[in-house]
Amino acid sequence: MNLSAIPRDLLVVSALLILVPLIVPNWILFVMTKSLFMFICVSGVAFMLRGGLLTFGHALFYATGAYTVGFMVKWFGVQELLIVLPLGALTGFIMAALVGLVMARYREVFFAMLNLAFSMILFGALLKFYRVTGGTDGLPTGTPTLLGIEIESDSLSYYYFSLVIVAIVAYVIHRFMASPNGFYLRALHDNEIRIEYSGVSVRQVIYRTYILAGTLGGVSGVLAAFTIGHIVPEDAFWIQSGEFVFVALLGGFGGLAGPLMGSFAFEFMQTYASKYFPLAWQMMMGIVMLLIILFQPGGLWSIYHQILDYFKGDKRGSDDV
Amino acid sequence: MSLITIIVFDALSYGATLFLLSIGLTVVFGVLRILNISHGGIYALGAYMGTWLALLVLGEKFSPWMTYPALLLGALFIGITVGPIIERVFLRRIYNADMHIQLLLTFSILLILDDAMKLIWGMEPLFVSEPYSLLGSFSVVGILYPWYDFVLVGVSIIFGSLLIWVVRGTSYGKLVVSVINDREVSTAIGINVNLIYTVAFTAGALAAALGGALIAPKIAVVPQFALEVVVLAFAVIAIGGMGSLEGAALGAMIVSFARAIAIHLAPEFDLVAIYLIMILVLAFRPQGLFGEIVVRKI
Numbered sequence: 275m276n277l278s279a280i281p282r283d284l285l286v287v288s289a290l291l292i293l294v295p296l297i298v299p300n301w302i303l304f305v306m307t308k309s310l311f312m313f314i315c316v317s318g319v320a321f322m323l324r325g326g327l328l329t330f331g332h333a334l335f336y337a338t339g340a341y342t343v344g345f346m347v348k349w350f351g352v353q354e355l356l357i358v359l360p361l362g363a364l365t366g367f368i369m370a371a372l373v374g375l376v377m378a379r380y381r382e383v384f385f386a387m388l389n390l391a392f393s394m395i396l397f398g399a400l401l402k403f404y405r406v407t408g409g410t411d412g413l414p415t416g417t418p419t420l421l422g423i424e425i426e427s428d429s430l431s432y433y434y435f436s437l438v439i440v441a442i443v444a445y446v447i448h449r450f451m452a453s454p455n456g457f458y459l460r461a462l463h464d465n466e467i468r469i470e471y472s473g474v475s476v477r478q479v480i481y482r483t484y485i486l487a488g489t490l491g492g493v494s495g496v497l498a499a500f501t502i503g504h505i506v507p508e509d510a511f512w513i514q515s516g517e518f519v520f521v522a523l524l525g526g527f528g529g530l531a532g533p534l535m536g537s538f539a540f541e542f543m544q545t546y547a548s549k550y551f552p553l554a555w556q557m558m559m560g561i562v563m564l565l566i567i568l569f570q571p572g573g574l575w576s577i578y579h580q581i582l583d584y585f586k587g588d589k590r591g592s593d594d595v
Numbered sequence: 596m597s598l599i600t601i602i603v604f605d606a607l608s609y610g611a612t613l614f615l616l617s618i619g620l621t622v623v624f625g626v627l628r629i630l631n632i633s634h635g636g637i638y639a640l641g642a643y644m645g646t647w648l649a650l651l652v653l654g655e656k657f658s659p660w661m662t663y664p665a666l667l668l669g670a671l672f673i674g675i676t677v678g679p680i681i682e683r684v685f686l687r688r689i690y691n692a693d694m695h696i697q698l699l700l701t702f703s704i705l706l707i708l709d710d711a712m713k714l715i716w717g718m719e720p721l722f723v724s725e726p727y728s729l730l731g732s733f734s735v736v737g738i739l740y741p742w743y744d745f746v747l748v749g750v751s752i753i754f755g756s757l758l759i760w761v762v763r764g765t766s767y768g769k770l771v772v773s774v775i776n777d778r779e780v781s782t783a784i785g786i787n788v789n790l791i792y793t794v795a796f797t798a799g800a801l802a803a804a805l806g807g808a809l810i811a812p813k814i815a816v817v818p819q820f821a822l823e824v825v826v827l828a829f830a831v832i833a834i835g836g837m838g839s840l841e842g843a844a845l846g847a848m849i850v851s852f853a854r855a856i857a858i859h860l861a862p863e864f865d866l867v868a869i870y871l872i873m874i875l876v877l878a879f880r881p882q883g884l885f886g887e888i889v890v891r892k893i
Contacts, residue, residue, distance in 0.1 A: 326693065326694075376878055384877065386698060388874065390829065391870040391874050394826055395866075398869075401866065402863040402864070402865070402866065512822075553713050553714060556706040556707075560706030560710070
C-alpha cells in the first residue's frame with residue numbers, strides 16, 4: 275500500500291483521534307467515547323439522508339443493540355464485547371432486514387413516519403412489558419470484558435476498542451459509498467426514475483442501504499449501552515431518533531467527516547449544556563438546528579470548508595465528500 | 596355486555612380529544628404540504644396557557660364557571676399569536692426546500708417550544724380540575740362518566756363540521772382548494788396564496804391550542820407533554836390519510852377504539868396497538884384510508 279495515496283485529512287484526523295486521549299482528563303475521554311458511538315449511528319442516518327431518506331425512527335436499531343446487551347447480561351451473564359458486539363450487529367441487521375421489507379416501498383414523509391411508528395412500537399413494548407424489560411427502570415449492563423479482562427467504560431482501552439470499531443465502520447461505509455449501490459443512493463434524491471431506467475431496482479437500493487444503516491445502529495447501541503452502563507426505554511423514543519438526525523445535520527451529511535464533526539460537537543455541547551442550562555438543552559438544540567437550516571444548510575463541515583477557502587483565497591465554494 | 600359499553604364510552608371520549616389534537620395537523624398538511632411537527636408544541640402551549648389563565652381566574656376568587664372562558668381565551672391567544680409567527684418567520688423561508696429540511700425546521704421549533712414551556716411554567720404539573728368537575732357526571736352500567744367528556748365529543752363534532760363546511764361550502768374554501776391543487780395557477784388568477792397559507796396555518800394552530808386547552812382539565816399538563824402527543828397525532832392522520840378532514844375523524848376513532856380495547860383486554864399493548872394499526876393501514880393503503888394517491892412526477 276502506498277502511503278502517499280492516503281488523504282492527508284484522514285491522517286490528521288486519525289492522529290488526533292489516537293493521540294488526543296493520551297493527554298486529556300478522564301471526563302473528556304468519556305465524552306470522546308460517547309462521540310464515537312454517536313458517530314457510528316449517525317453515519318448511517320447521514321448516508322440515508324444523502325439519498326433523501328429522512329428517518330425519525332433510527333433509535334429502533336440503537337435500542338435493539340442496547341437491549342441485546344441488556345438481555346445478554348440479564349439472562350446469560352455474558353459481558354464479553356467480542357460476543358455481544360457481533361450479536362448486536364446481527365440483531366440490528368435482522369431487525370433492519372425485516373422492517374426494511376416494508377420501508378423500501380416508502381419515501382419522504384411516509385418513510386420518516388413509518389420509521390417513527392416502528393420505533394414507537396419497540397418503545398411501547400419496552401415500557402409495558404416491564405417483567406422482561408425492566409420497564410422505566412431499564413436494565414443495568416455492568417462492566418464489559420474484552421477477552422475475559424474487565425475494561426471500565428471510561429478507560430483508555432475501551433476508547434481504543436471503540437476507535438477500532440469506528441475505523442472498521444468508516445471503511446465499510448467508504449466501500450459502500452464507492453459501490454454501485456452507493457452511487458445509486460446519491461442519485462436517488464435527484465431522480466429516482468432515471469435509476470430505474472438504467473435497469474436497477476430502487477427498492478433494492480433502499481433496502482440494502484437501510485440494512486447497513488440498521489446494522490450500524492445495532493453496533494452503536496451495544497457500545498452505548500456499555501458506555502452509559504444503563505439502558506432505558508427512552509433509547510427507543512423518537513426524540514432519540516431526532517437527536518441522530520440533528521447530529522447528521524449539525525455536521526453535514528456529505529461524507530464521513532461531517533457526522534464525525536457533528537458527533538464530537540454534539541457531545542461536547544450536551545455536556546456543557548447539561549452543566550450550565552440543564553432545563554434548556556432541547557431549546558439550545560432547537561436553536562442551533564434552526565440557525566443551521568436557515569443559514570448554513572451544509573452544517574459544520576461546510577463552515578470548515580468556507581474557512582479553508584477563505585484562507586486560500588479560493589471563491590469556488592465548497593464541495594462535498 | 597357492560598365491558599363493551601365501557602369500551603365504547605372510553606373510546607368516544609378519548610377519540611374526541613384525539614380528533615381535536617390531529618385536525619389542525621391535517622389542515623396544515625393539506626394546505627401547506629408540510630408535516631408540522633411543532634403542532635404538539637402549540638397544543639401543549641394551549642393547554643398550559645388555558646390552565647394558567649383558569650388558575651389565575653380561580654386565584655382572583657371569580658366564579659369557577661369563569662374558568663371556561665379563561666381556557667378558551669388562553670387557547671385563542673396562543674393560536675393567533677404563535678401560529679402566524681411560526682408561519683411568517685420560519686415556514687415562509689422553506690416552502691421550496693427539501694422535505695427533510697421542512698420536517699427538521701418544525702422539529703426544531705417543537706424542541707424550542709417544549710423547553711420554553713419548562714422555563715415559563717416550571718417542571719411541576721399544572722392542573723385545574725374545576726371545569727371538569729363542575730358539569731357533574733352520569734352513570735352508565737354502574738360506572739360514573741363525567742359530562743365534560745361528552746362536551747368534548749360535542750365540541751369535536753361541531754368543530755369538524757364547521758371546518759368541512761368552510762372548506763366545501765364557502766367561497767373562501769374554494770380558494771383554499773384551488774391553492775391546494777395548484778399554487779402557481781392560483782397565484783396567476785389573483786389569489787393571495789401567502790395569505791391563505793398564513794390563515795390555514797393559524798387555523799391549524801388555533802385548533803391545536805383549543806384542543807390542548809380543552810383536554811387540560813382532564814389531565815395534568817406536564818413537561819414533555821408536547822413530545823408525546825405529536826406522535827399520536829401523526830398516527831391518527833397517517834391512518835386517516837394526511838390532509839383529509841374525514842380521515843382525521845376516522846383515524847381518531849380507530850386509534851381510540853384500538854387503545855380502549857387494548858386497555859381493557861390486554862393493558863400491555865395500548866401503545867403498541869396504535870402503531871401496529873398505523874403500520875397495517877399504511878402497508879395496504881400507503882396514502883391512508885381517505886388519502887389521495889399521489890402520482891409520481893417525472
